[in-house]
Amino acid sequence: MNLTLWIAAGLLATVALTGGISKTFVPVAKLAAAPGGGWTGDNGAAFVRSLGAVELLAAVGLVLPAAVGVAPVLVPVTAVCWVLLMVGAMITHGRRGERGFVVLNLVYLVLAAVIAWGRFGIAPFGG
Template identity: 70%
Template sequence: MNLALWTGAGLLAVVALIGGISKTFVPKEKLAAVQGGGWTDDVGVGFVKTLGVLELLAAAGLILPAVVDIAPVLVPVTAVCWVLLMAGAMITHGRRGESTYVMLNLIYLLLAAFVAWGRFGPGSFTG
């Protein structure tokens, strides 16, 4: 169980890191031009950058608290936050008729829910 939870958190951290770097450092116009990035036309630059920073924090929050053994409860808390972020992403892509991205976000949401459930419950760092 522990290995599955670490793997899930690691995969989500990679996804969050890639998304966070792109949203934080790539110009909004370039993001809008790539497949699946059209949603950025509907929001301001500040919103995109804020999402990017949140994703960078999520990448760190899914791994670092457990690795350094400082407040490891932040891992499942971060996973719950990722569930909420993916719910928003699913709504955004759903409104745009981008069912492929809705399904991808659903996979990320389910993986984050698994990490949250496992780290709050049977795979807790305190147990």
């Protein structure tokens, strides 16, 4: 189970890193033109950049604390925060009628919930 949770955290961290880099460094107009990125045109650049920074922090928080053995409890805490972020993403895409992205965000939400459940419960670090 430990290996499965590491793989799940790595996959989700990759998703967070990719989203974080794009939201932080790609111009909002270019993001708005991309599939599923229309919501960025409806929000300020500062908001989009802030979400990007949150996603970058999530990418770090899903892997680094356990990898270096410093405060590994931050891994499931980060996963819970990701669940909340995905709820917001699902609401945003749902309001825009982007059902495919709602499903994708649901997959990410479930993956994060499994990580949180696993690391808080059945396979905690150091347990």
